[in-house]
Amino acid sequence: MKRVLRWIGFLLVAIGAVCVVIVVVTSNREVNAHVAPLTPPTVLGQASLERGKHVFTSASSCAVCHGADGGGGPFITDASMTLYAPNLTKGPGGVGVAYSDADYDRAIRRGVRPDGTRLIIMPSWAYAAFSDDDAASVIAYIRSLAPVDRVTPHVKLGPIGLLLVATHKLPFDATRLLDEGLPPSPPPAGVNSEYGRYLARISGCMGCHGTHLSGGHLLGSPDDPPATNLTPTGIGAWSLADFTRTMRTGKDPAGHELNPFMPWRTAGQMTDDELTAIYTYLKTVPARPTGQG
Ligand code: HEC
Ligand code: HEC
Known part of the structure; x- marks a missing residue:
């Protein structure tokens, strides 16, 4: 009997070891995979430093992860992985020394590094929708940042x-874009639902609250709260004033203080016109x- 148990134990350990090897091999292959050529972004548009700063610090919340100085820093450092948001400036340790505008653009709007490997966590699905002008503006703004001397190591996955x-629970936005195709051409800026829809994508609302904004737990660690349902089922009766106040103050009409995972401090700095456009879109x-995409 004892010997049988010992054999079963041995077998279980062996099966476990094989599983570990499979997971490590599969995930390393995923991380090092080079994606098939994506349609490169079109020629960059008209850059405005002011617009670039607004996109970086507010409308697309780049600063939440890459820092207001663009120098990056630790983003996840736990058992899952060590992932830094890279230093985007031209200081020592930054990508700015080597990156051309096209390299920045491919990373931002396609989620792909110059060597063809895919970025993790970086929300390029959202930024794929950038107009050529918004892409040009945010790149010009990054280039205008003072050089930051900060080394931000390459991603290292833990168990x-x-x-x-390996189980495709940590998606690569580059692959999602290949699967879904690129977003439609951006509408002109305006206080209307079309532009609101554009903003809801480039400001990440759709990334966290779902493409159809029905909320649920799409991003973040299990400790982060699920994103609220933003369709009429969720915040249906909210007035524009309720919505704007919640976005600006981080406190909703019921008095609930929003968890900081909801980036209201940056997104709430969007202009009145932008927030009105998003609100107008939410109404449509x-x-x-909840949780249906
Ligand atoms: C949710 C956090 C997050 C936000 C928001 C974010 N990034 Fe990133 N970004 C990352 C991470 C993490 C990486 C590195 C991914 C990797 O190494 O696989 C990255 C990578 C990049 C890279 C590629 C750098 C390299 O090493 O090749 C560029 C360029 C970039 N981000 C620009 C931006 C811009 C511009 C914005 C806003 C429009 C933005 N990011 C918003 C997290 C973020
Ligand atoms: C990084 C993920 C993330 C992004 C990006 C994001 N949200 Fe949220 N949002 C959340 C989470 C999580 C909650 C729930 C917070 C809580 O329960 O305290 C939330 C809550 C909210 C609420 C409060 C709802 C209520 O009933 O209190 C509103 C309104 C909202 N988000 C709107 C937006 C809009 C508009 C955008 C885009 C400009 C956006 N969010 C972008 C994650 C996000």
């Missing part, structure tokens, strides 16, 4: 991260049960 990648979104 949980390897498992997440069909009601959906």
Whole structure:
């Protein structure tokens, strides 16, 4: 009996070891995969430093991850992985020394490094929608930042991260874009639902609250709260004033203080016109049960 148990134990350990090897090999292959050529972004548009700063610090919340100085820093450092938001400036350790505008653009709007490998966590699905002018502006703004001397090491996956990648639970936005195709051409700026929809994508609302904004737990660690349903099912009766106040103050009409995972400090700095456009768009979104995309 004892010997049988010992054999079973041995077998389980062996199966476990094989699983670990499979996970490590699969996820390393994923991380090092080079994606098939994506349609490169079109020629960059008209750059405005002022617009670039607004996009970086507010409308697209780049600063939340890359820092207001663009110098990056630790983003996740736990058992899942060590992932830094890279230093985007031209200081020592930054990508700015080597990157051309096209390199920046491919990383931002396609989620792909110059060597063809895919970025993790960087929300390029959202930024793929950037107009040529917004892309040009944010790149010009990054280039205008003072050089930051900060080394931001390459991503290193831990055991949980390897498992997440191997099971496709940690998506690469580059692949999502290849699967879904590129977003439609951007509408001209305006206080209307079309532009509101554009903003809802480039400011990450759709990344966290779902493409159809029905909320749920799409991003973040298990400790982060699920994103609220923003369709009429969720915040249906809110007035424009309720919406704007919540975005600007981080406190909703019921008095609930929003968890900081909801980037209201940056997104709430969007202009009145931009927030009104998003609100107008939310009013056109069909009601959906929570967590349905
Ligand atoms: C949710 C956090 C987050 C936000 C928001 C974000 N980034 Fe990133 N970004 C990252 C991470 C993390 C990486 C590195 C990914 C990797 O190494 O696989 C990255 C990588 C990049 C790279 C590629 C650098 C390299 O090493 O090749 C560029 C360029 C970049 N981001 C620009 C931006 C810009 C511009 C914005 C806003 C429009 C932005 N990011 C918003 C997290 C973020
Ligand atoms: C990084 C993920 C993330 C992004 C990006 C994001 N949200 Fe959120 N949002 C959340 C989470 C999570 C909550 C729930 C917070 C809580 O429960 O305290 C939330 C809550 C909210 C609420 C409060 C709802 C309520 O009933 O209190 C509103 C309004 C909202 N988000 C709107 C937006 C809009 C508009 C955008 C785009 C400009 C956006 N969010 C972008 C994650 C995000």
